[in-house]
Amino acid sequence: MASTVLPSTSPSTYHSDMASVVKELRPVTSISTRRYGCLPWVDAYHTTTAPGLRAHVNTKSKWLSFTHPEGQRYFQMQQARFSIVTEENVLNKDIGPSVSNWLAIIEQRIVEYGVTLPQACELFVELRFDELPHTSTCAYYFVDHHSRSLFWLEPTSSELLDMGMLVSDSHLSIALERLYWVxxxxxxxxxxAQMAPDILDNLISVISHGMIDRTTSRTSTFPYTERKCSQFLQALSLQRGKPLDGHTLCFVARLWGAINNQRFMTYYGQENAQLDRSHPTIPEDIVDRPGIRAQANLILWGIPNHYYSKLHDLFVHDQVYVDQWQAFMAACISEWREMCLWAFSVLIASILIAMLPRASVSSSMAPILAASSSILSGSTLLLRHRGFEDATASFAARFLHTAKSSDWGFLPLSVAYSMPRAMYLWSLGLMLAQFVFWVSRVIGVPWALGGACFLAMMGYGILYFTSLEDDLPDPMGGMPRRHWFTFQSSGSEEAGGIMTV
Structure with missing residues (x-):
């Protein structure tokens, strides 16, 4: 979960420095708090318990303490016009008064701005302190439980709140509802106890439709796979008919937030909603260098072209479906691992040929270098992409956005992904040339040429009889090109097939 992390300070700093700092009331959203950004440092100690039953301390505070199912403690207080929630330790003698001071400031701003608060209203506050410059900040937002939306006291830019590009007021409502569920x-x-009892039943209906949609459509925009939907439905069905509790509400809200986030990205309910995941709703600014790409494909056996198209299909306007990404990376990692093993076999074979009588050591350097390059590039990619097949969609989107060059697009990444297979093919071809050269020195050039022709015909025959093309009359000049196209794309077709699952 992304969060904004600001420099922290000790609790006493809030009280001692409050008079000398600039106070700032800062609008934030529910996903830009410090909840997951603070390091969990604790002060552990030993103590001695008094004899007898330990009595609980009654602080007589207006704040009520609750513990989130994940373990995070938070505090809630009911006031006349709205409720307040915070993760600040309001029982601390320095933080508590600081929170009270900020609440008084917010009350004053409500009166100054003439804001009419809804009945089912809740305020979130979070204290922040910047050492340089000396600024005491209170991050806040209001929640309306009736409309399921967030709001603030002053005009606030959706860009500054990092809510994404909008197309209509109803599109903004979906974004605010997603923040509400968070x-x-x-x-x-x-x-x-205040939540509408139908949120569970409605969620079951939405996920049931999403599961059927994913089952019957290869390009469904629903964010979860059939297997995930089945797991969710099983867990949700166990709670149907039971009173809603905090633990159930926690994961129900998380699922509603994910669904609303996907609805926002696919322009759900808008005039031009995205109904097919392969159709981008906003034209992508495609950066292409056809001349350089043609040279790269010529050198690397045409393999970069396939990764280039797959990466563009996967990255559609910053949207990445997690099942597509995981399957794509699983296929890539499997291929890189296989290429390392095959290239190692070619490396050993080239060394053995170089050790034969009348062999030329210089002729063995090219296949050895190519095989070593395949092993090195494959091993580097495997280390760099370790765990990528289990990454989230947001991580995949960030990775692809970073890897996409502003000047070259996905061409550099396509070339890098092509190196293990391309260099293996070079090592295999150069090893065969090394072997033919050794044969020519041992039994003569004619025999060597005959052997080379035999190997070429055997390779072409295998490609011909295993081609996926229909058996239709075609000029002989076009057959080798089509058969080679089938071969060079075989390593990435598995990844390409899952793009539309």
């Missing part, structure tokens, strides 16, 4: 997910333990 808030409910983070603070579920005190509001589950």
């Amino acid at each position: 808030h409910v997910e983070f603070f579920p333990m005190h509001i589950y």
Whole structure:
């Protein structure tokens, strides 16, 4: 979960420096808090327990304490016009007064701006302190449980809140509802009794439709696979008919947030909604260098072309489906691992040929270098992409966005992904040339040429009889090109096939 992390300070700093710092009220969203950005440092100690039953301390505070199912403690207090939630330790003698001061400032701003608050309203506050410059900040947002939306006290830019590009007011409503469900997910333990009882049944209906849609359509835009949907439905069905509790509300809100996030990205309910995941809704700024790409494909046996198209299919306007990404990376990693093993075999064979009588050591350097390049590039890619097949869609989108060059597009990444297979093919061809050269020195050039022709005909025959092309009359000049196209794309077709699962 992305978060904005600001320099932290000790609790006493809030009280001692409050008079000398600039105060700033900062609008934030439920996904830009410090919830997952703070390091979990604790002060552990030993103590001695008093004899007898330990009595719980009654602080007589207006704040109620709750524990999130993940383990995070938060506090809630009900006021006349709205409820307040915070993850700050309001029981601390320095932080508590600071929170109260900020609440007074917010109350004053409500009056100054003439904001009318809805009935089912909740305020989130989070204290931040920047050492340089000396600024005390209170990050905040309001939640309306009736409309399932977030709002603020002053005009706030959707760009500054990192909400994404919008196309209409209803599109903005989907974005705000997604942020609302994230808030409910983070603070579920005190509001589950207030939630509408139909949120569970509606969620079951949405996921059931999504599962059938993914089963019957290869290009469904629903964010979860059939298997994930089945797991979700099994867990949700166990809670159907039971009173809603905080633990159930937590994962129900998380699923609603994910669904609303996907609806936002696919322009759900808009005039031009994305109904097919392979159709981008906004034209992509494709950067192409056809001349350089043609040279790269010529040198690397045409393999970069296939990775180039697959990466473009996978990365559609910053949207990446997690099942596509995981299957694509699993296929790539499997191929790189196989190429390392095959190239190692070619490396050993080239060394053995170089050790034969009357062999030329210089002729063995080219296949050895090519095989070593295949092993090195494959091993580097395997180390660099370790765990990528289990990564999330957001991680995949960030990775592809970073890897996509502003000047070259996906060409550099396509070339890098092609290196293990391309260099293996070069090593195999150069090893055969090395062997033919050795044969020519041992039994003569005619025999060597005959052997080379035999190997070429055997390779072409295998490609011909294993080609996926229909057996239709075709000029002989076009057959080798089509058969070679089938061969060079075989390594990436598995990854390409899963793009539309």
